[in-house]
Amino acid sequence: MKHILLVDGYNMIGAWQALRQLRDTDFESARDQLVELMAEYQAAEGYRVIIVFDAYLVQGNASRYRKSGVEVIYTAKNETADEHIERLTNELKGRHVQIHVATSDMTEQNVIFGNGALRKSARELEIEVGIAKSTIDQQVKDTNETSRFSRISASPEVMEKLERMRRGLS
Template sequence: MDILLVDGYNVIGAWPELRELKKKDLAAARDRLIEKMAEYQGYSGYRVIVVFDAHYVKGTEKKFKDSKVEVIFTRTNETADERIEKLAISLSNIKTQVHVATSDYTEQWAIFGQGALRKSSRELLNEMNTIESKIEKKVKKIQEKQPFSRIPLSKEMAEIFEKWRRGDQ
């Protein structure tokens, strides 16, 4: 199994789209990153865990799942780097390869020492762009293969039949 640990605020600060969104609305930037990681998870099959520092969201540690992406807000006085290091140690085993997405150089070396593979925020962005492009191509291919009807139907009738087929009535 492959696991991707994402340093949430580090990636937000490194991706142009998310960096701009953060200036207006930090919560929206977090949500957008989680959406992107859900696409990544769906395409790659990796277990994805996004870790955010607590200093932007005060209170006790919070964990939740958004689609199949696990999201962790660290407890007060614990950095995302510390939590990611702990996770890399606890999740690493013979059957699991841990990947860590961060551009924090010190964190990359600490993670590398735990046996995890590093991925810079830019590398993750490039990988995301490739995945989105592949998804788009698949969707277009599926749309082009619309069923062919031997009986000429108006668009309205075709929509009615499609609703019946789906049970929408």
């Protein structure tokens, strides 16, 4: 089963405390931080992540690009992120595809349920992202701890025996 997570970008920025505080001082950095957090989440969970940002009142064409492996979409003028996400849920659904939509917008949640997608509230996704980040941080720490002692690849049992020998304990 392929999992796709559609994220209402500004909804997350407005709901997550750290991003909301950053938004108040540097809006672009808040968007970049969300993309980086979602890239870590994508790597940890294996979801295809697509973040949709509103360009509803902004001049210009829609744009789409990849950043850190995450697909980022800015909607066209006069199109809301909600409308774009609704369209994507219809376009991407399939037999072996499970679509998840991250939004705390109740109206949007009702529409995506009707399209067969599952919802994640902003708070739920924030918690999941935090857990994924902690897991990645611990894996990096464990890897650094292991590689600090040795550049050879050995099982933990062998490494323990070598460490005991080094300390004169065996």
